[in-house]
Amino acid sequence: MQLSLDEHINRFVPLSESEKQILSSFTKSQVVKRRGILLSNGEVSRSLYFVEKGCLRMYFINDKSAEQITQFALEGWWLTDFFSFMDNTPSDYFIQTIEASKLVSIDRLAFDELLKAVPKLERYFRIIMQKNLAASQLRTKYLYEMSKEEFYYHFSSNFPEFMQRVPQYMVASYLGLTPEYVSELRKRNS
Amino acid sequence: MQLSLDEHINRFVPLSESEKQILSSFTKSQVVKRRGILLSNGEVSRSLYFVEKGCLRMYFINDKSAEQITQFALEGWWLTDFFSFMDNTPSDYFIQTIEASKLVSIDRLAFDELLKAVPKLERYFRIIMQKNLAASQLRTKYLYEMSKEEFYYHFSSNFPEFMQRVPQYMVASYLGLTPEYVSELRKRNS
DNA sequence: GTTCGTTCTTAAACCAGCTTAATTTATTCG
DNA sequence: CGAATAAATTAAGCTGGTTTAAGAACGAAC
Numbered sequence: 001m002q003l004s005l006d007e008h009i010n011r012f013v014p015l016s017e018s019e020k021q022i023l024s025s026f027t028k029s030q031v032v033k034r035r036g037i038l039l040s041n042g043e044v045s046r047s048l049y050f051v052e053k054g055c056l057r058m059y060f061i062n063d064k065s066a067e068q069i070t071q072f073a074l075e076g077w078w079l080t081d082f083f084s085f086m087d088n089t090p091s092d093y094f095i096q097t098i099e100a101s102k103l104v105s106i107d108r109l110a111f112d113e114l115l116k117a118v119p120k121l122e123r124y125f126r127i128i129m130q131k132n133l134a135a136s137q138l139r140t141k142y143l144y145e146m147s148k149e150e151f152y153y154h155f156s157s158n159f160p161e162f163m164q165r166v167p168q169y170m171v172a173s174y175l176g177l178t179p180e181y182v183s184e185l186r187k188r189n190s
Numbered sequence: 191m192q193l194s195l196d197e198h199i200n201r202f203v204p205l206s207e208s209e210k211q212i213l214s215s216f217t218k219s220q221v222v223k224r225r226g227i228l229l230s231n232g233e234v235s236r237s238l239y240f241v242e243k244g245c246l247r248m249y250f251i252n253d254k255s256a257e258q259i260t261q262f263a264l265e266g267w268w269l270t271d272f273f274s275f276m277d278n279t280p281s282d283y284f285i286q287t288i289e290a291s292k293l294v295s296i297d298r299l300a301f302d303e304l305l306k307a308v309p310k311l312e313r314y315f316r317i318i319m320q321k322n323l324a325a326s327q328l329r330t331k332y333l334y335e336m337s338k339e340e341f342y343y344h345f346s347s348n349f350p351e352f353m354q355r356v357p358q359y360m361v362a363s364y365l366g367l368t369p370e371y372v373s374e375l376r377k378r379n380s
Numbered sequence: 381g382t383t384c385g386t387t388c389t390t391a392a393a394c395c396a397g398c399t400t401a402a403t404t405t406a407t408t409c410g
Numbered sequence: 411c412g413a414a415t416a417a418a419t420t421a422a423g424c425t426g427g428t429t430t431a432a433g434a435a436c437g438a439a440c
Contacts, residue, residue: 123309123312129323137271168387179388180428181426184391337396357418371398
C-alpha cells in the first residue's frame with residue numbers, strides 16, 4: 001500500500017497543477033530506513049510528517065527509562081509533536097520509523113509560507129486536524145470505558161493487519177500494558 | 191470572565207465588519223441555565239458550541255450506569271462530539287452546562303456554508319483544531335506518564351480556579367478516579 | 381546453519397486504586 | 411428557614427494488572 005500526498009489532498013481539496021508545484025516546492029520527500037530517527041527528545045520538532053508508505057511511532061522515555069509509545073502513523077497519516085512544532089519549544093518525544101518508509105515533511109516556517117501561498121490548503125489542514133481530533137476523542141472514550149483486557153482485544157480484533165506489522169511489545173506500550181500482561185492475555189485467549 | 195467569539199476570532203484572523211455580520215448570520219447566541227442539556231445520547235450532535243461565559247461538560251453513561259466525563263469546556267473553548275458532528279451519526283455523549291452559560295452555536299450545515307462564505311475562517315478553525323490537537327496530545331502524555339495520584343495533584347495544583355468551579359465528583363470522573371479515592375488523596379495531603 | 385541480540389513467555393509476589401456500605405456534610409429550593 | 415436530596419468522607423476488604431526474574435523462541439546477519 002502506498003498513498004501520495006497529492007492524492008490524499010485531492011480527496012478533500014482539488015489543487016491546480018501550479019498549486020501542486022508550489023506545494024512540492026515547500027515540502028521535502030524522503031526515504032528513511034527501518035528504525036530511522038526523525039526527532040530526538042530535547043530537539044524542537046521542526047517538521048510535520050506525512051506517511052506515504054511505511055510506519056512511524058512517537059514515544060517518550062518514562063521515569064522507569066522505558067519507551068512509552070503514544071502514537072503510530074500509517075500510510076495517509078500526519079504526525080508531529082504539535083506543541084513543539086507550533087511553539088518552537090524542545091520536545092520530550094522521539095519520532096522513529098518502524099519500517100523502511102517514504103515520507104513527505106514540511107518545516108514549520110515552510111508550513112506557514114505554504115498556507116499563505118496556497119490558502120486552499122487551510123481547508124485541507126482544517127479537515128485533517130478535525131478528523132484527528134475526532135479520532136483522539138474516540139480513543140479517549142475507549143480509554144475511559146474499557147478495561148485494559150478489553151482494550152487489547154478491541155485493538156487486536158479491529159486492526160489485525162496492524163498487529164502483524166508492529167512488534168507485540170510496541171502494541172503493548174501503546175495500549176499502556178506490560179508485555180508480560182499481553183503474553184498472559186494471549187495465552188488466556190488461545 | 192467573559193470572552194466574545196468575535197474577540198476570540200480576532201486573536202487569530204482579523205475580520206471585516208461585513209464578515210462579522212455574515213458570521214453572526216450563521217451562528218446562534220444562547221443563554222442556557224445551570225445543568226441545561228445541549229445534547230443527549232442517541233441524538234446527532236448537530237451543533238458546535240463556543241463558550242463565551244460559563245462551563246460545559248461532555249460525558250457518556252458507562253456500563254456501570256455512571257456518568258463518565260471526557261471533556262470540559264470553559265470560556266474560549268469549542269466543544270462537540272466531532273465524529274457525530276462531521277458524519278451526522280448518533281452520539282453516545284451528553285453535553286450539559288455546569289453553570290448558567292452564554293454560548294454561541296453553529297449547526298453542521300451552517301458551518302459548511304459559513305466556511306464557504308468566509309474562507310478566512312478556514313484558517314481560524316485550522317488553528318483552533320491544531321491547538322486542540324496539541325492539548326489532546328499533552329493530555330494523553332500525562333495519562334501515560336503519571337499515576338492517578340500524580341494526575342490528581344498535577345491537575346489540582348495547575349488549575350486551582352477550575353477545582354473551585356466544578357464539583358469534586360466531576361473532576362474525579364474526568365480524571366478517571368473514584369470520588370472515594372479523591373477523598374483519600376485530599377485527606378492524605380492535608 | 382550458527383551466532384547474537386531481540387522479543388516473547390511463565391509464574392509468583394505484590395500493590396495502587398476500586399468496591400461496598402454506612403455516616404457526615406453541603407446544597408438546593410419550596 | 412428547614413426538609414429533602416446531592417455530594418463528600420471513612421474504612422475494610424478485594425482485584426486487575428504490575429513487578430521481578432529467569433528461561434525460551436525468534437530472526438537478522440554473517
